[in-house]
Amino acid sequence: MASIKLANISKSLGRNDILRGIDLDIGSGEFIVFVGPSGCGKSTLLRLIAGLDEITSGELLIDGVLANGMSPSDRRVAMVFQSYALYPHMTVRENMSFSLKNARMDKREIEKRVQEAARSLDLAGHLDRLPKQLSGGQRQRVAIGRAIVREPGLFLFDEPLSNLDAALRVQTRIEIARLHKSLKTTMIYVTHDQVEAMTLADRIVVLNAGRIEQVGSPLDLYNRPANLFVAGFIGSPQMNFISLSTTGPGASREMVLGIRPEHLSISRDEQYLASFAGKIEFIENLGEQVLIYVNIGQDRPLVAKVSPDEDFALGQHVALKMEHGRAHYFDGESGMRLEREAGHG
Amino acid sequence: MMIGLRKSRLWEIALLGGALLFALFYLAPFLTIVLTSFKPAAEVIASPPRLLPSHFSIENYLHMASALNIGRSMWNSLVVTFGSTAIAMALGSMAGYAVARSHSPVVRSFFLLALLARVVPPVTLAIPILGMIRWAGLIDTQIGLILVHAALNLPFVIWMSSGFFQDIPADLEEAAIVDGCNRFTAFTRIILPVATPGLAATAIFAAMLSWNEYLFALLLTNVEAKTAPVAVSELLNVYSSEWGAMTAAGTLFTIPVLILAIIIQRRIVEGMAMGAVKG
Ligand SMILES: Nc1ncnc2c1ncn2[C@@H]1O[C@H](COP(=O)(O)OP(=O)(O)OP(=O)(O)O)[C@@H](O)[C@H]1O
Ligand SMILES: [Mg+2]
Numbered sequence: 357m358a359s360i361k362l363a364n365i366s367k368s369l370g371r372n373d374i375l376r377g378i379d380l381d382i383g384s385g386e387f388i389v390f391v392g393p394s395g396c397g398k399s400t401l402l403r404l405i406a407g408l409d410e411i412t413s414g415e416l417l418i419d420g421v422l423a424n425g426m427s428p429s430d431r432r433v434a435m436v437f438q439s440y441a442l443y444p445h446m447t448v449r450e451n452m453s454f455s456l457k458n459a460r461m462d463k464r465e466i467e468k469r470v471q472e473a474a475r476s477l478d479l480a481g482h483l484d485r486l487p488k489q490l491s492g493g494q495r496q497r498v499a500i501g502r503a504i505v506r507e508p509g510l511f512l513f514d515e516p517l518s519n520l521d522a523a524l525r526v527q528t529r530i531e532i533a534r535l536h537k538s539l540k541t542t543m544i545y546v547t548h549d550q551v552e553a554m555t556l557a558d559r560i561v562v563l564n565a566g567r568i569e570q571v572g573s574p575l576d577l578y579n580r581p582a583n584l585f586v587a588g589f590i591g592s593p594q595m596n597f598i599s600l601s602t603t604g605p606g607a608s609r610e611m612v613l614g615i616r617p618e619h620l621s622i623s624r625d626e627q628y629l630a631s632f633a634g635k636i637e638f639i640e641n642l643g644e645q646v647l648i649y650v651n652i653g654q655d656r657p658l659v660a661k662v663s664p665d666e667d668f669a670l671g672q673h674v675a676l677k678m679e680h681g682r683a684h685y686f687d688g689e690s691g692m693r694l695e696r697e698a699g700h701g
Numbered sequence: 702m703m704i705g706l707r708k709s710r711l712w713e714i715a716l717l718g719g720a721l722l723f724a725l726f727y728l729a730p731f732l733t734i735v736l737t738s739f740k741p742a743a744e745v746i747a748s749p750p751r752l753l754p755s756h757f758s759i760e761n762y763l764h765m766a767s768a769l770n771i772g773r774s775m776w777n778s779l780v781v782t783f784g785s786t787a788i789a790m791a792l793g794s795m796a797g798y799a800v801a802r803s804h805s806p807v808v809r810s811f812f813l814l815a816l817l818a819r820v821v822p823p824v825t826l827a828i829p830i831l832g833m834i835r836w837a838g839l840i841d842t843q844i845g846l847i848l849v850h851a852a853l854n855l856p857f858v859i860w861m862s863s864g865f866f867q868d869i870p871a872d873l874e875e876a877a878i879v880d881g882c883n884r885f886t887a888f889t890r891i892i893l894p895v896a897t898p899g900l901a902a903t904a905i906f907a908a909m910l911s912w913n914e915y916l917f918a919l920l921l922t923n924v925e926a927k928t929a930p931v932a933v934s935e936l937l938n939v940y941s942s943e944w945g946a947m948t949a950a951g952t953l954f955t956i957p958v959l960i961l962a963i964i965i966q967r968r969i970v971e972g973m974a975m976g977a978v979k980g
Contacts, residue, residue, distance in 0.1 A: 429879070429880070434879065437872045437876060441870065441872035441873050441875070441876035442876075443876075454880050502876075502880075
């Protein structure tokens with residue numbers, strides 16, 4: 357149950373700065389999720405923590421001890437790779453006991469732990485099979501089992517579910533959540549998937565171009581995104597942005613108003629106390645909800661998420677209303693969040 | 702429907718016949734040697750030549766055994782082949798792994814240099830190598846020839862094995878390192894076993910090169926460490942050409958390679974079809 361502290365960590369490869377000035381405190385037992393666009397450095401940061409890559413500058417502390425130069429096994433981390441990285445020439449049992457044998461653990465203890473992990477992961481009948489004789493989901497569980505048996509202080513997951521089909525992904529996601537509840541081990545989890553991030557994380561770390569944009573609980577990020585990047589990245593479909601310029605007592609000011617599609621309501625009644633009005637340009641039916649794209653004269657249409665019971669047609673003129681207190685305001689230049697008082701102009 | 706079936710059956714037979722003809726074409730010289738070796742001595746250079754022996758005879762084998770110490774030279778060949786292949790594989794696979802995993806320009810250029818060494822015609826290397834082996838006092842020793850064959854084979858082994866290592870995802874050794882291995886034990890316990898089919902194929906090619914090598918064997922050995930190719934060639938000299946004995950020696954000389962090929966044939970095919978190492 358390790359606690360992790362990253363202090364001003366940077367990573368460069370040649371002349372490329374891949375990570376810059378990363379500061380992060382991870383409490384013992386926390387479930388942390390790294391999200392961010394492809395290439396932003398999520399895997400790199402995970403590998404620095406695992407000890408697979410060298411930290412260029414800054415300090416990594418594990419349980420308060422400087423770990424920059426420690427070998428991966430001394431860090432007591434276990435890692436689940438996106439490709440699973442099972443040893444193809446070893447049976448499931450050998451795969452799971454490999455690290456314990458390396459640690460010269462007692463044979464009976466090894467067998468006990470392997471049996472336990474196999475039982476909890478529903479692999480008990482497959483211990484003598486080779487990885488190639490398993491399904492994708494079973495391989496994934498072996499990879500998790502290989503991490504569990506070590507009873508590590510820290511679990512690292514790099515997009516562990518991205519090779520599974522949708523149904524299996526949901527099931528394994530729930531299994532991982534249950535695992536965290538029962539083991540209470542610190543976990544760091546990299547994903548592209550918003551739902552995984554929102555459902556699993558105690559706190560989400562949003563990375564962009566080698567920097568941390570915001571750290572916070574899923575609800576924090578959803579309700580109070582610190583800047584335009586986070587506002588646009590968290591939530592699906594994306595938040596609507598509308599440029600405004602206000603003229604206050606001093607100079608005029610460029611601002612961006614953000615409103616999530618689920619916080620816009622639509623009415624055919626143009627007299628309705630509307631925030632915006634326009635023509636329906638496109639309708640996307642997702643089954644349990646419908647996305648309505650309304651052209652309000654900006655370059656991008658506003659998207660509203662409505663229930664399928666409401667009946668709208670292409671070309672219709674409609675009014676859009678923002679749910680009270682749900683608008684976000686950002687500085688037009690820096691993209692930073694402005695507190696709400698500033699927005700009432 | 703019927704016609705389609707018959708047509709495809711015909712096509713299959715034609716294909717099979719073609720393949721057999723092709724195989725026969727490649728095998729013809731070898732079959733000739735084997736058949737000739739069992740002819741009575743007088744028939745070996747009969748004109749016009751006949752394909753089959755008039756009667757089965759081991760005359761040629763007896764003659765060869767008296768003309769040269771075939772047991773000794775076969776033994777030398779075996780020792781040299783085995784020794785040089787073992788050294789080339791041990792060093793070459795480690796170097797091949799380093800080449801496969803390194804991004805360093807220094808390692809890359811070393812690799813190209815090593816390949817260059819293989820491109821140089823062996824004859825140009827003969828004089829300096831002869832000098833070195835003489836200086837080391839290893840003329841006419843198995844060790845001397847082992848070292849030279851290992852050195853000749855090294856670039857090839859590095860090149861071929863690095864290709865196989867490249868096909869193994871780096872995740873595997875990283876997982877091993879997280880599981881408590883160091884770089885070296887990750888290599889020996891995870892990467893080597895996974896690469897075995899490819900390395901077996903590499904070893905076969907290296908062994909065949911050493912087994913058949915003639916030029917350096919001729920230059921560096923004369924009595925004690927003489928290998929089979931050199932011994933066999935001595936049957937041809939200015940005074941006589943012992944064709945019959947040569948066919949017998951040639952047949953014997955092929956047997957070990959044949960056995961090796963049959964044993965490891967499946968592995969070679971696996972090695973060629975590697976790439977499918979995804980766990
Ligand atoms: N060996 C390398 N040499 C140079 N640049 C590299 C190397 N490995 C990664 N990078 C760069 O580092 C950056 C971060 O890569 P990283 O794999 O951490 O991204 P990521 O956030 O995990 O992306 P993804 O979501 O696609 O997995 C990328 O821009 C990539 O191009
Ligand atoms: Mg990644």
